[in-house]
Amino acid sequence: MNDADVSKQIHQMVAFIRQEAEEKANEISVSAEEEFNIEKLQLVEAEKKKIRQEYERKEKQVEIRKKIEYSMQLNASRIKVLQAQDDLVNSMREAAGKELLHVSGHHLSYKNLLKELIVQSLLRLKEPSVLLRCRKDDGPLVESVLESAKNEYAEKANVYPPDISVDDVYLPPAPRHYDAHELFCSGGVVLASKDGKIVFENTLDARLDVVFRKKLPEIRRRLFGQVSA
Incomplete structure (x- = not known):
């Protein structure tokens, strides 16, 4: 085999190796892209879940605060009503006491x-x-x-x-x-x-x-x- 044949065969082998390397690299790239997209989707879904959970937690806190505020306002209103009732009863007691002052007259x-x-x-x-x-x-x-x-x-x-x-x-x-x-x-x-x-x-x-x-x-x-x- 002369030098030209050897050189040609070497070139063919290099071309084959290069093509095989490129295909392997392309395969790795596609696989990596798929894994990246899957992981990215998983991360996005995980973040969405965290955001939904945080939103639900805050929503519950808001509802609890609303209930507490409503209960406090309701109790405050009841106390005001009871105080007004007591004031009226006490005013009647005082009025009756004033009338007693005239009895001995x-x-x-x-x-x-x-x-x-x-x-x-x-x-x-x-x-x-x-x-x-x-x-x-x-x-x-x-x-x-x-x-x-x-x-x-x-x-x-x-x-x-x-x-x-x-x-x-x-x-x-x-x-x-x-x-x-x-x-x-x-x-x-x-x-x-x-x-x-x-x-x-x-x-x-x-x-x-x-x-x-x-x-x-x-x-x-x-x-x-x-x-x-």
Whole structure:
């Protein structure tokens, strides 16, 4: 084989190797492109999933915040309604308290009321000897009805008339105007056993408190209707 044949054969081998290398390179390139596209798609889908999950998480947070804000606003509204109801009830209590200040101004009716309060107190205490306390201004009226009150009690309880001592320590006077922050007494009496162990407060203010507490559910029902539990 001469040199020309050898050279030709070498060229053919180089061309074959080159073609095979190019085909292999092209095959690798196509395969790499496919893998790249698959991985890119997977990454894109993964990112989309993360974005959807983040969006859903934030959407849930927004819904939770909305529910919390609604609940807070609803509770605040309820508190305002309850406060307004309490204010109205308290204003009624204050109005009733103001009316008590006029009771002692009606001399004859107040005198009879004092006697009834004393009799009622004696019936509650059922003591043979008691101490009576009243307002200083009511002293003369109390003294004027004391005897008839003792006799009426004795007749109702079927006992001897009790010994009643009028205390020289007086209940607070009536205020010139209604003020819940100062000590005052709208009228009535306080009776106690001689040893001071049993005390029955039968002032107009105490009776108003008792009646108001007792009637409070009915007052609320009449003002605001039936409230479901």
